[in-house]
Amino acid sequence: MATMRSIKRRIRSVGSTQQITRAMNLVAASKLAKARASLESARPFCLETESSVKRIAAAASPNNPYFKAGQNRKLAIIVITGDRGLCGGYNVNASKAGYSLIKDGEGDLVISVGVKGRDYFRRRRRKIIRSYSGVSEMPFYEDAYEIGMVAMDLFKDGEVGEVHLVYTKFLSTMTHETSSKRLLPIESGGGGVMDFEPSEDDLLTYLVPKYISTVIYGAMLESSACEQSARMTGMDSATKNSVDLINSLSLQYNRARQDAITAELTEIVSGANAL
Amino acid sequence: MAAGRIHLKIVTPFRMLYDDNVDMVVLRGTEGDMGVMPGHESRAAILGYGPLRIINGGSEGGRIAIMGGFAEISSSEVTVVSDVAEWPEEIDRLRAEAAKLRAEQRLQQKDNDVDLQRAELSLRRALVRMEVSSYPIIRTGKSPGQGK
Numbered sequence: 001m002a003t004m005r006s007i008k009r010r011i012r013s014v015g016s017t018q019q020i021t022r023a024m025n026l027v028a029a030s031k032l033a034k035a036r037a038s039l040e041s042a043r044p045f046c047l048e049t050e051s052s053v054k055r056i057a058a059a060a061s062p063n064n065p066y067f068k069a070g071q072n073r074k075l076a077i078i079v080i081t082g083d084r085g086l087c088g089g090y091n092v093n094a095s096k097a098g099y100s101l102i103k104d105g106e107g108d109l110v111i112s113v114g115v116k117g118r119d120y121f122r123r124r125r126r127k128i129i130r131s132y133s134g135v136s137e138m139p140f141y142e143d144a145y146e147i148g149m150v151a152m153d154l155f156k157d158g159e160v161g162e163v164h165l166v167y168t169k170f171l172s173t174m175t176h177e178t179s180s181k182r183l184l185p186i187e188s189g190g191g192g193v194m195d196f197e198p199s200e201d202d203l204l205t206y207l208v209p210k211y212i213s214t215v216i217y218g219a220m221l222e223s224s225a226c227e228q229s230a231r232m233t234g235m236d237s238a239t240k241n242s243v244d245l246i247n248s249l250s251l252q253y254n255r256a257r258q259d260a261i262t263a264e265l266t267e268i269v270s271g272a273n274a275l
Numbered sequence: 276m277a278a279g280r281i282h283l284k285i286v287t288p289f290r291m292l293y294d295d296n297v298d299m300v301v302l303r304g305t306e307g308d309m310g311v312m313p314g315h316e317s318r319a320a321i322l323g324y325g326p327l328r329i330i331n332g333g334s335e336g337g338r339i340a341i342m343g344g345f346a347e348i349s350s351s352e353v354t355v356v357s358d359v360a361e362w363p364e365e366i367d368r369l370r371a372e373a374a375k376l377r378a379e380q381r382l383q384q385k386d387n388d389v390d391l392q393r394a395e396l397s398l399r400r401a402l403v404r405m406e407v408s409s410y411p412i413i414r415t416g417k418s419p420g421q422g423k
Contacts, residue, residue, distance in 0.1 A: 045286045049356050052347040056319045141288060197320035198305055206321050207345060217288075 004260065007253040011246055018242035024086065025235035031137070032173070032228035039170060039221040046218030053211040056203070057186045059194035064201070066208050067188035070161035075108040076129070076154050077101050078147065078183075078216065080167040080223045081117035082136050087231035090168065090176070091116035094223070097178045098166040102126060109160060111151060113220065129154070136224055144217035145209075152212055155184045167219035168226040174233065176226040183212055281313040283329065285339065285355045292360045293329075297336060300353055301328035302346055311353055318348045322357065324399045326407045338363060340407040342400055359400075366408040375401035 057067065079098035081091045095117050102108045109129040112118040114136040121128055130150050135143040151163045163184040169177040186208070196203045280296040301310045303325030322344050329336035344357030378398035381390060 041290055042288050044291045045288045045356065048284065048286045048354055052319070052345075052354055052356060056347065059317070059319075193317060195316060195318035197318060203319055203321055203345075207319075210345075 004253060004256045007249055007256060011249045011253065014242050014245050014249065018239055018246070021235045021238040021242065025232055025239060028087075028228050028232040028235060032225065032232055035138075035221070035225040035228050036170075039225045042218065042221055046214055046221075049211060049214045050218075053186070053207060055192060056194060056196075056207065057188045058190040059192035060188055060196070060200055060204065062188045064188070064204055065156070066204060067185050069185050070155065070158050072158055072161040074160045075101065075103070076111060076151055076160040076163045077108060078111045078113065078151060078163070078165045079117045079121070080136065080165075080219055081112070081114035081120075082223075082227040083115040083133055085116060086234060087227055088234040090227055090230040091120070093178045094166055094168050095120035097180055099124065099126075101164055101166070101180065109154065111147060113147065136220065136227065139217060139220035139224055141213070141217050144220055145213040148209065148213035148216050151183065152209060165216065165219055167223045170222045170225040170229070173229045176230065181215075183215060186211075279313055281311065281315070282352045283355070284353070285327070285341075285357070285360055287357055287360050292339065292362075297329050297331055298333070299330040301330070302353075302355070303327065303341065304346075311348055314350050315348050317350070320346050320348070322346055322355070324403050326403065326410075327355065327360075335410075335413055337413040338407050338410050340366065340403050342403065361404070361407070362412075363408045363410055364412050366404045368405065368408045371401045371404035371408065374398075375405065 060067070062068070077098050079094060081094045085091065091114070098110065098117070099121070102110075107127060110121045110126050112121060112128055112131040115133045118128060118131040118133065130147075132143065132147060154160045155163055162182060164180055165183050166178070166180040169179050171177055280298060281300065283293055283295065283297045283300050285291070285293040299310055299312045301308055302320070303323050304320045305323045306320075308325075309320070322341055324342050325340075327339045327341045329338070340359075340361045340363075341355065341357050342359040344355060344360075346356070347354045374397055378394045378401060381394035382398065
């Protein structure tokens with residue numbers, strides 16, 4: 001049986017861990033509020049851009065280079081994760097989803113956003129062509145634009161045949177969904193008649209980079225809200241667990257104390273009897 | 276959707292500026308202005324810097340400064356996607372005038388190409404802002420997520 005002192009020490013250590021998890025929970029909650037606000041204000045913009053471009057691409061002629069998969073069979077995979085851990089399965093789920101897209105022996109390229117994703121692919125010796133850190137928590141459009149241009153250049157230069165994006169969709173505080181979509185080539189055909197102004201080529205040259213960076217921006221915002229809410233719920237359950245742990249440890253401690261008192265009493269009584 | 280009206284949506288990265296039915300909307304494309312009424316043929320267009328006019332019941336229904344972006348037009352819906360869109364009352368006229376002067380000065384100095392391009396863009400923005408803010412403030416329709 002554990003001694004009283006060692007139980008006491010454990011209670012103290014669990015207690016200080018609890019303070020940390022509780023503080024992290026509060027911090028994540030306030031960051032989540034911020035992330036959700038920016039997600040909600042940008043969501044209509046991202047959704048409209050995406051659906052408009054899809055309709056435009058459907059009506060455009062399929063000969064545009066943005067609509068055709070390159071000769072190269074390699075993929076570029078943009079994986080969006082967080083920079084920090086302690087947020088449940090958030091980072092691992094996104095990284096795994098990205099990893100499952102990689103085909104063996106094809107030399108697929110990874111563009112990682114967030115330290116955790118970078119480390120994941122580095123450990124597995126996958127080729128990371130570009131990695132970004134410090135942008136996942138509070139994404140800016142400029143960051144998304146830069147990432148988008150890197151991906152577009154890879155596609156345009158024929159380094160890769162397709163560009164995929166892996167991120168985590170924010171459905172509610174409790175439900176997140178890891179999802180992936182193909183950014184390039186954009187699906188075309190499917191009909192619809194549309195006029196283009198000034199011309200089809202000019203319009204697409206203007207629109208496609210905008211579309212790519214907007215989709216990436218939206219995905220980064222979704223992911224950052226997911227990261228914060230995953231951390232919030234994770235830290236909340238950790239705090240609850242530590243409360244339970246402290247309760248059961250205090251029970252053990254009190255039992256040990258009682259036992260010690262009983263033992264001492266028995267000693268005194270038997271000592272007195274022996275006299 | 277009410278017959279004879281067209282649904283106008285204006286979205287920017289920070290808010291949805293307009294989401295309601297209007298009688299007619301006049302957009303500033305790169306090739307010139309175009310009026311859009313219900314039943315318009317499908318069209319996608321790059322927008323220039325300029326005012327967007329809303330017309331309701333034959334009278335002015337407000338102007339909005341639009342700084343580029345694109346529009347998708349179908350027979351019943353106009354979607355304007357722009358990085359910046361502002362109502363007249365949100366525009367700081369003095370600031371726009373100061374920006375115009377600054378840009379003009381920079382254009383006269385002609386230092387290097389990058390600066391010239393930027394100055395030109397900011398001059399165009401300032402001119403649009405000054406134009407839009409000189410119209411009377413008319414506001415129609417719901418504009419969710421309103422205010423800055």
